Amino acid sequence: MSEPLFLFDLLLALAVVAIAAAALLVRDAFAMIVLFVVFGLLSALAWVRLAAPDVALAEAAIGTGLTGALLLKTLHHLRARGMAGWEPGAAAPRPVPRAVASLNAGLTLAVVAGLGVAILGSPLRVTGLEIAVAEAMPLSGVDNPVTAVLLNFRAYDTLMEVVVLLAAIIVVWQVERGADAAPAPSLGPIWQGFARLTLPAAAIVGVYLLWAGAEAPGGAFQGGAMLAAIGLMLLLTGLYRPHPDHRATARLLFVLGTVAFAAVALLVAGAGRASFEYPQGHAKTLILLIEGLVTISIAVTLTALFHGREPAALKGELRHDP
Amino acid sequence: MISMVAMVLIGAGALFFLAGTIGLLRFPDLHCQLHALTKADGLGLTLIGLGAALLAGSVGDIARIALICAFAALSGATCGHLIARHARRGDAEGRDV
Amino acid sequence: MTPDLIYGAAGLAVFGIGLWGAIALQDRMRRLLGLKLCSVGAGFVLIVGAWREPPAAPDPVPHALVITGIVVMLSATAAALALIRRLHDLEAADDRA
Amino acid sequence: MNTYLGLVALVLLASLLAGLVRVIRGPAPEARLMAGQLLGTTAVAILLVLWGLTGQSAFLDVAMVFAILAAVALIAFVALSNQGAGR
The missing domain is CATH 1.10.287 (Helix Hairpins)
Structure with missing residues (x-):
């Protein structure tokens, strides 16, 4: 060093x-x-x-x-x-009473000190699970240990994470009311040229990140987030306008990842296997299938989370036109 | 020899970044600051990219570096334009937010 | 001193700052950002636990956990921001009534 | 060579941190965002230099994501305030 x-x-x-x-x-x-x-x-x-x-x-x-x-x-x-x-x-x-402020600070310090003691007290740089992971890697179907952990060894966590995303979009669609924002005026010819040139290239990079996840850093979340960022630019600059008729498709895409993930888990369970014990030789195919569908779900869900409200014409309820 | 050239290019690129930051801090108004930094970071990143490409061992790495520089140059130019356009409109309407 | 110890201490400090912000600040958005800082600080501590001296490979399990944490925190942030916007709209409607 | 690249990375990081002054002092939101843009490009440069030190291709992938997404916040700002102006 x-x-x-x-x-x-x-x-x-x-x-x-x-x-x-x-x-x-x-x-x-x-x-x-x-x-x-x-x-x-x-x-x-x-x-x-x-x-x-x-x-x-x-x-x-x-x-x-x-x-x-x-x-x-x-x-x-x-x-x-x-x-x-x-x-x-x-x-x-409003000013905070001094007693409350010092209580807050004291509480925080106590928690941090406790955590510090706990961390310092635990033995540093002991072997964790890396050896177990390295031994199981040939069975996982992929070459990137992090992807192997996310989609094979601890796939339950990842399934639940996709469910959390689903829950978030349900909350946002339930909570967000009020008028749609006025459509944005165009950002001008330079932006249009930039968008035409860059957004497709960026989409390819997103897919590349998903694909690379099998053997190098990358994967469904990175690729999905990249694609979501593109969706967000499309939304912001009015290149894509959500329409009430798109809701059914959107719902389908939100649940696509969760359903595919759970379906694979259930289908491989049987013949004495556990739910995420992929059959030998098919692990890579199944992982890439799940990852592909989950990426689509993540990208669409994150874009919808940014858009906020459900695209629908609400009648007479809580409109805030300034 | 090649690594010497790479080192010089990378060092020169870093100097452009320093110059850009100084311009950002020292120039009085938005348009001057924009002028300083779009040039500085565009050129600085290109120089560092060239230097890094000389150190690269594989075609894949060179392609990645080229892509990074292309993306950064395009978005730097577009963002500079968008910000200047936005600031000029704001001045015209007398708004500050 | 190796990188893991430096970043471990930083992670603990970030966690503490975030925790303080989440309980002591009054503004809703800042409280939310405090929670987000907490999650990043916890991520640092976990990743430091996964770090090994360079020739050895790091432990991938905490890496996977932190990636999961980042995505969950993003979902929570988006939902909380929607709640903040709605709460504000309701308060504005109350004020007008 | 490695010491030199480490020094360059250090200088770039120092330049990045100096740019934070403009983010905090502003005063115009445009100036803050512009400074943020420069910091993003500087981070890409730091990653390129660190890649020169270690040779791991993953650094380049991270740099690529930075280079593409550094613009998102700025575009969001410009588009959103245009929305406000268009009302």
């Missing part, structure tokens, strides 16, 4: 902590969001340094692109409807 890299790690770690604090404390809400995007950027760099490129890819795609856009959309919504506290120069929030 050469000396500059040690300084690099130190500076990066300090910066991550400082930006986390600054993002919560900075007064301007817009600065908060940009700082948060930069936080995602730097944590992805840190994960690369910690030899976790799969995690770095997921954070790069989700933490920087999608989260930033979601936060901006919410801020825009609050500002457009004149929320106190978000306007420049608005009144300060």
